[in-house]
Amino acid sequence: MSAFANRVVVVTGASSGIGAATARACAASGMRVVLVARRADRLRKVADACEDAGGKAHALAIDVAAAGASEEILAHAVSAFGRVDVVFANAGYGTRAGLIDMSESDLRAMFDVNFFAALSLCRAAARRWIAAGQPGHLIMSSSCIGKFPLAYHGAYCATKASQAMACAALRAELQSHRIAVSSVHPITTKTEFFVESDRRSGAGDSTTEVPDHAPSFLVQSPERVAAAVVRCMHRPVPEVWTSSLVRLSAALFTAWPWLLHQVLDRQAGMERDQDERRLRADSAKR
């Protein structure tokens, strides 16, 4: 039996995409998985897939941003499996909106789910581990665009950058307690993320799994991200990247900000062109 067998992992955002794929991969490596998201029916399906893969799963339907959610999630995990060893704070969403166009409440709601809920769960788990003298591993699903922004996705990028910053600081703060901390920086991943993002941006009922402009070499499957996350659970590293090319781009943007700003200006122009085309197509239909 692997060293992984019977370790208990909490996965938020486990009802689809990266979270569901990671839950299945954890189960396949013998872990016991606590699945967290709002859609109970979807969680049940993922739980069945985890059990089919040879693991044990327990589902909890909850909004991660609800008051007291973090403690409730951990209490559920402990009552289901007796302990928690790993937290994968992955629940999140994006939207396409100019920063001045987005309402204050939408902006705060996105930070509540993507940043504050993830941090709150990690803080609560770390406090429990420290009190019990137990080691643990905290992992957050940030993004490659937590390291460099995209125009019209500024709010989302800010939530992901906040996660990356928090993880880097937490890692250093918690290492003496034998608690590892990692941030994950996936590139475009084929999940329901962009469908949800389009819905939230008012772009209608889209079924787009990836944005039109994403070149295929910059698109990955959730299984690929999940495999990288599980590797990190075996051997914790501070940052998990799933594309060396994008990791290098992020480093270049940091070293030469003028390059980043040129790329951003171009990307902002492309986004505006796309909006104009959409508007023209809509008015032609009327």
Ligand SMILES: NC(=O)c1ccc[n+]([C@@H]2O[C@H](COP(=O)([O-])OP(=O)(O)OC[C@H]3O[C@@H](n4cnc5c(N)ncnc54)[C@H](OP(=O)(O)O)[C@@H]3O)[C@@H](O)[C@H]2O)c1
């Ligand atoms: N797809 C990409 O290109 C990409 C790239 C980089 C990073 N990421 C990050 O990866 C993470 C997972 O995204 P994904 O691509 O797998 O998208 P997804 O398929 O849309 O999954 C998002 C998950 O988050 C859950 N969720 C959202 N709001 C929640 C809330 N308030 N409470 C509980 N659960 C909530 C959703 O479940 P319910 O709706 O059932 O609650 C769902 O399980 C996100 O943090 C995203 O920012 C994605």
